[in-house]
Amino acid sequence: MERKTATDKKRGTGAKTNNKKPAGNENSERWVEFWNASVRKKESVTDEEQAERWNERADDFGKHAGSEQRMKRITGLLAFLKEAGFTPKGKKILDIGCGPGALSIPLADAGAEVTSFDIASGMLDRIRETAKKESLKITTVEGSWWSADIDKLGFRNKFDLVIASSTPAIRDVETFDRMMACSKKYCYYNGYFGMNRAKPEDARKSLPEILGIESGRGHAFGPGGRAHGGPGLMFAFMYLYTLGYQPTIKFNNRVRPDMGWAEAVKRATERFGRDRKLTPVQKQTIKDYYKSAAVDGMIRHEPTNVSGMMVWNVKN
Amino acid sequence: MEKNTNVKVLADCWKASAMKAEKDEKIAEDRQAEMWSKRSGEFAKHVKDKRGQKRSREIIGLLETAGFKANGARVLDIGCGPGTLSIPLARMGADVTSLDIAPGMLEELRKYAKEEKLSVHPMECSWWTADIDKLGFRKKFDLVLASMTPGVKDAETLDRMMACSKKYCYYSHFLGGGPHGANPEIRKILEGESGSRKRRPNGHGHGPGIAYPFMYVYALGYHPLVRFSHNRWKMEADWKEAAERTIGFLEHGDSCDAAAKKKILAYYKANAKDGKFTTQSEMYTGMLVWNIGGSEKNTRETVK
Numbered sequence: 001m002e003r004k005t006a007t008d009k010k011r012g013t014g015a016k017t018n019n020k021k022p023a024g025n026e027n028s029e030r031w032v033e034f035w036n037a038s039v040r041k042k043e044s045v046t047d048e049e050q051a052e053r054w055n056e057r058a059d060d061f062g063k064h065a066g067s068e069q070r071m072k073r074i075t076g077l078l079a080f081l082k083e084a085g086f087t088p089k090g091k092k093i094l095d096i097g098c099g100p101g102a103l104s105i106p107l108a109d110a111g112a113e114v115t116s117f118d119i120a121s122g123m124l125d126r127i128r129e130t131a132k133k134e135s136l137k138i139t140t141v142e143g144s145w146w147s148a149d150i151d152k153l154g155f156r157n158k159f160d161l162v163i164a165s166s167t168p169a170i171r172d173v174e175t176f177d178r179m180m181a182c183s184k185k186y187c188y189y190n191g192y193f194g195m196n197r198a199k200p201e202d203a204r205k206s207l208p209e210i211l212g213i214e215s216g217r218g219h220a221f222g223p224g225g226r227a228h229g230g231p232g233l234m235f236a237f238m239y240l241y242t243l244g245y246q247p248t249i250k251f252n253n254r255v256r257p258d259m260g261w262a263e264a265v266k267r268a269t270e271r272f273g274r275d276r277k278l279t280p281v282q283k284q285t286i287k288d289y290y291k292s293a294a295v296d297g298m299i300r301h302e303p304t305n306v307s308g309m310m311v312w313n314v315k316n
Numbered sequence: 317m318e319k320n321t322n323v324k325v326l327a328d329c330w331k332a333s334a335m336k337a338e339k340d341e342k343i344a345e346d347r348q349a350e351m352w353s354k355r356s357g358e359f360a361k362h363v364k365d366k367r368g369q370k371r372s373r374e375i376i377g378l379l380e381t382a383g384f385k386a387n388g389a390r391v392l393d394i395g396c397g398p399g400t401l402s403i404p405l406a407r408m409g410a411d412v413t414s415l416d417i418a419p420g421m422l423e424e425l426r427k428y429a430k431e432e433k434l435s436v437h438p439m440e441c442s443w444w445t446a447d448i449d450k451l452g453f454r455k456k457f458d459l460v461l462a463s464m465t466p467g468v469k470d471a472e473t474l475d476r477m478m479a480c481s482k483k484y485c486y487y488s489h490f491l492g493g494g495p496h497g498a499n500p501e502i503r504k505i506l507e508g509e510s511g512s513r514k515r516r517p518n519g520h521g522h523g524p525g526i527a528y529p530f531m532y533v534y535a536l537g538y539h540p541l542v543r544f545s546h547n548r549w550k551m552e553a554d555w556k557e558a559a560e561r562t563i564g565f566l567e568h569g570d571s572c573d574a575a576a577k578k579k580i581l582a583y584y585k586a587n588a589k590d591g592k593f594t595t596q597s598e599m600y601t602g603m604l605v606w607n608i609g610g611s612e613k614n615t616r617e618t619v620k
Contacts, residue, residue, distance in 0.1 A: 030545065194329035
């Protein structure tokens with residue numbers, strides 16, 4: 001049976017910075033082969049395009065989440081990490097694709113020394129602002145994880161915990177190995193897993209369909225998957241399993257909060273208006289869409305997206 | 317680990333994904349029987365050909381690594397086909413109950429079993445609706461197999477499979493949905509470049525592949541022995557036979573009209589050499605073995 005393929009070879013020479021990869025075996029190599037075969041075209045989005053895209057969203061990214069929801073999320077994360085044996089106080093943490101700091105800030109607040117890494121300077125500006133205001137130990141580093149040289153950055157084997165939470169920074173085996181190489185103990189990965197409910201036959205068309213707008217297509221997000229696409233988490237999990245790790249894993253339904261229909265209209269108009277100028281007719285369509293869907297004036301979102309979080313000890 | 321929540325969420329995800337596949341592929345129980353019976357001749361060849369035998373040796377080797385011994389064991393083979401695993405296991409001394417939805421497959425199996433006087437009991441049965449208590453299957457088998465079968469399609473049918481075993485379970489499936497490159501050029505001819513890409517993630521009625529069943533078993537607390545394989549092979553056949561086979565695949569998904577058939581036949585004829593057409597295929601598969609009997613849930617070898 002042929003094991004060495006072109007992708008294997010590319011992997012071997014492509015990442016000089018990664019000379020200490022986890023020791024693989026025949027089985028993990030086969031999984032890697034499958035993973036590589038499943039990853040969508042890497043070259044389709046450049047570092048610059050990524051940076052630009054995320055910078056555009058930096059001002060309000062993550063602001064929509066209610067504070068209660070955010071608290072619940074961070075409490076859940078801390079409990080999950082604790083279960084695996086990790087407490088943040090006095091620990092060095094690397095947060096890859098940190099965004100505006102949804103995890104970096106509360107972890108620093110809990111006493112950790114956090115290095116927040118992101119491709120978008122706008123996101124890092126927001127973190128620095130908060131860190132200064134609240135005197136938190138946060139260092140920001142701007143860069144693309146896809147091409148990061150962890151030796152130059154001084155990241156190799158330096159952190160007690162490395163985090164990659166719902167970020168396109170980890171998109172394949174190479175970027176996943178690079179993440180692990182920075183940790184001397186724990187890694188945490190959070191990614192999309194699947195839908196917990198099939199769309200019913202009589203489900204009404206989605207808003208982008210009605211508006212005739214292409215939405216979210218072709219955006220590589222996480223290993224092998226696109227945004228809300230395939231079971232991206234699975235690639236990373238199975239890779240770890242074949243390497244001999246048994247990650248602790250927990251699945252979460254992503255619940256979107258109920259809101260008044262007028263609020264839903266405002267948000268959708270903003271969201272769809274980001275990349276295009278909406279016509280008055282389209283704006284009216286959005287308004288009608290939510291108005292007719294509201295029950296007692298409220299829009300309720302059924303939980304459908306499921307994400308998984310996993311934690312493992314790289315030295316085990 | 318919050319085991320029960322995890323198990324519930326996974327069962328939902330798997331079901332939603334299978335429902336989507338079913339809708340996409342329009343597979344219904346009655347059509348399954350017909351379709352698989354039609355393919356029984358082609359499948360039966362694999363029981364004795366080199367590739368088929370190599371494959372079953374690989375699987376039996378994995379079962380033995382997990383501690384299974386065939387001699388004297390009672391085995392249930394769900395979606396047995398023409399007996400790709402039932403026959404070699406019976407040869408090794410196992411008593412095999414072989415279920416399939418397709419009478420054509422069971423016919424082939426009977427032939428082999430009779431020829432060699434093997435202890436094989438063929439039974440026509442759909443696993444989707446099987447009543448294991450009426451069948452007297454509950455906790456009756458040393459090994460239950462579900463090899464590359466659409467019979468086990470969600471948490472319910474996997475639970476049912478596990479309920480029949482007192483020790484080992486074996487499950488295998490494609491990774492990520494189906495054979496890669498099974499005549500992608502045909503799709504290009506029929507649907508254009510974009511069409512071929514759109515079709516790729518789902519195979520032919522095989523649903524989401526191994527991701528959900530594996531995660532489900534892991535969430536239940538088992539650590540299965542896992543093997544992946546990646547096979548490429550070339551198959552040379554009479555061009556007309558090869559074209560009919562492709563048409564059969566497409567008909568299974570309800571996407572082959574008279575015009576498309578004509579196009580396909582023309583393509584195979586034009587690309588044949590001395591009347592023979594060579595099909596190149598490639599597939600990734602995953603195999604899982606776990607032991608539900610022992611107190612030790614860790615089936616796999618410890619890797620350092």
